Amino acid sequence: MSAEKMTKLEENFQRAEALKKTVNRWRNFHAHCMWQMTLNQRRDPYAALRMKDTMEQELALSNKQLLVVRQAALHELFEKEYQQYQQELNQMGKAFYQERF
Template structure:
């Protein structure tokens, strides 16, 4: 074998070894990526469950707040109607009986 052929073979061998190392690194990274995706899917499941639980709590609190707001609005409406009835009765010369303690 000539020196040129040996040097070309060595270069080819070096290239082949470099490609093999690159393929090995790619396979390791691919395995890690698959493992990470599997972990993320598990975490995502728990994250989704936590988010659903949080949303249920928020909806329950929003319903309570809505109930309080509606009760306050109804109370104001009753007070307004009561004042209006008192005004109308006063114009007719009548009044509500109010018990004083």
């Protein structure tokens, strides 16, 4: 084997070892996080219920907000169509009946 091949092989080996260490650190960190999560759940059994309640409240509020946005978009669409119908009737020499106050 030539010296260049040996150095490349050595570099590849070092990269592989560094990658193994990184993967092992990630696995240890992930296991520690999972252990910490289960520990917190055991420590505070009502935390999951509070989180679920909070999520349900946020979902209800987001649904209300979505409804308001959809209603506004529908109102805008009706207003545009009304204006378009009014223009078409004006071109034909007709108009909508509007009650004056």
